[in-house]
Amino acid sequence: MNKNIQRLAEVAGQDERRIIGLMSGTSMDGLDVALCRIKGGGNKTQVALTHFDTIPYTDEVKAEIRKVFAKKEIDFQQLCLLNPWIGQLHGQMVLDCLKRWNLTAADVDLIASHGQTVFHAPKLQHQLAKFSNATLQVGDGDHVAVTTGIITLSDFRQKHIAKGGEGAPLAVYGDYFIFSKEGENRLMLNLGGIANFTYLPANLSASEVFTTDTGPGNTLIDVFARRFFDQPYDVDGAIAARGKVNLELLHILKKDPFFSAPVPKTTGPELFSIDYIRLAQQRSRTTSLTAEDLMATLTRFSAETIAEAVLKVLKPGEIYHVYMSGGGMHNPVLTGSIRELLPNCHFSTSDELGISGDAKEAVLFAVLANEAMVGGTTSFGDRQGVPTVSMGKISFPD
Incomplete structure (x- = not known):
C-alpha cells in the first residue's frame, strides 16, 4: 500500500x-x-x-x-x-x-x-x-x-x-453537526463579505436544515471604506454612524431580483460591486451623496436584506436564537440595525457556543x-x- x-x-x-x-x-x-x-x-x-x-x-x-x-x-x-x-x-x-x-x-x-x-x-x-x-x-x-x-x-x-x-x-454541514441543539431553533448568522445564515431546527431534523446567502454583508462597506477613507473596513461602524441613510437609494438597492428569489440561494461580489452601486445611484439620483451618507446607506442595505431574509423563515409563535459570527459582528451599527429589525429574536455570538465567531x-x-x-x-x-x-x-x- x-x-x-x-x-x-x-x-x-x-x-x-x-x-x-x-x-x-x-x-x-x-x-x-x-x-x-x-x-x-x-x-x-x-x-x-x-x-x-x-x-x-x-x-x-x-x-x-x-x-x-x-x-x-x-x-x-x-x-x-x-x-x-x-x-x-x-x-x-x-x-x-x-x-x-x-x-x-x-x-x-x-x-x-x-x-x-x-x-x-x-x-x-x-x-x-x-x-x-x-x-x-x-x-x-x-x-x-x-x-x-x-x-x-x-x-x-x-x-x-x-x-x-x-x-x-x-456552512450548513458543519453548523448542523456541531451547533444543533434539541429544543432550540437556531440561526447561525455569518456576517462575512457576503452574509449567510444556517437554519437549525429544534427538532434536529437534517431534512429541514438549510443555509442561504442573504446578499451583501461587509463587501460593499469595505469597498467604499477603502475608496473614500483609505481604510480596509469601517472600524466599529464609525463612518456609517456619522452619516444618514438615504431612503431613495436604499429602495433602489433592494430592487435586484436576487432578493425575491426563493431560498436557498447564493451570490457574490460579482453582482454586488461598485458598478451595482453606481447604477443604483444614477437611478435614484443620489450621485452627489456624501461619502458618510453612502456608508450609512450601504450598512442599512446589508442589515435590511439580512433581516428580511431571516423573516422569511421564521414561524409565528416560535422562538429563535441567532448566533453571529464573521467580521461584521464587530460593527455595532450593522448588528444594531439587525437587532432592531428582528426584535423577537435572541442575539448572541458563536463564542457562547464554544467556537470563536472569528x-x-x-x-x-x-x-x-x-x-x-x-x-x-x-x-x-x-x-x-x-x-x-x-x-x-x-x-x-x-
Whole structure:
C-alpha cells in the first residue's frame, strides 16, 4: 500500500483527529488558521478549537488577487500564476502559525483548505442555459500539502456543485453537526463579505436544515471604506454612524431580483460591486451623496436584506436564537440595525457556543475534512442547495 494511503487510513481510524481549517473569504482580509481537535463524525462530532490566528494579507497579495477577483474579463496568465502562488503562500502561513504555537507538522493530521475565491457564478446569476452553477477558488491543494508536509483536503465547493448545489454556502454541514441543539431553533448568522445564515431546527431534523446567502454583508462597506477613507473596513461602524441613510437609494438597492428569489440561494461580489452601486445611484439620483451618507446607506442595505431574509423563515409563535459570527459582528451599527429589525429574536455570538465567531468559518472546513474521513452517513435529503455529499479533494505531501 502506498504510504500516503496508509497514513490516510490511520488518520481515519484514530479516535481524534488534529485538523487545521483554512479560510479566506471575499473580504480578502487574510487567512484564518484554526487548529481543531475533532472526535466522531456526523451528529456525534465533537470539536475543540485549540489554536487560532488570522494572518493578514499584505497589500501586495491583495493587489494580485484583485487583478482577477470577481471580474469577467481578466489576464488568464495572472489566474494561472495565482493558483500555485496562493497555495504556497497559505502553506507557509500554516508553517508560521505552527512555529508560533510551538508545534510541528507532525502534530497535525490534516489541513482543510478552502482556498481564495476569485469568481462565483451560480446559474441564477449568469443566466446561461447550457451552463450549470460554477465557482472558482485558487490556492492549489497540492502546493499546500507539499509546502507543509501535511495531507491536505481542498476544493470543497466543486463536489457540492457536481451534486446539484451552488457551491455555497457550505456552512450548513458543519453548523448542523456541531451547533444543533434539541429544543432550540437556531440561526447561525455569518456576517462575512457576503452574509449567510444556517437554519437549525429544534427538532434536529437534517431534512429541514438549510443555509442561504442573504446578499451583501461587509463587501460593499469595505469597498467604499477603502475608496473614500483609505481604510480596509469601517472600524466599529464609525463612518456609517456619522452619516444618514438615504431612503431613495436604499429602495433602489433592494430592487435586484436576487432578493425575491426563493431560498436557498447564493451570490457574490460579482453582482454586488461598485458598478451595482453606481447604477443604483444614477437611478435614484443620489450621485452627489456624501461619502458618510453612502456608508450609512450601504450598512442599512446589508442589515435590511439580512433581516428580511431571516423573516422569511421564521414561524409565528416560535422562538429563535441567532448566533453571529464573521467580521461584521464587530460593527455595532450593522448588528444594531439587525437587532432592531428582528426584535423577537435572541442575539448572541458563536463564542457562547464554544467556537470563536472569528474562527467559525475555518473551523467549519476542518469539520468538512473530518466528515470526509469518518462521516458521510447523515442524509440531508434530496433538496436543492443541501445535497447529501462528501467534499474535499485529497493532496499528498509526497
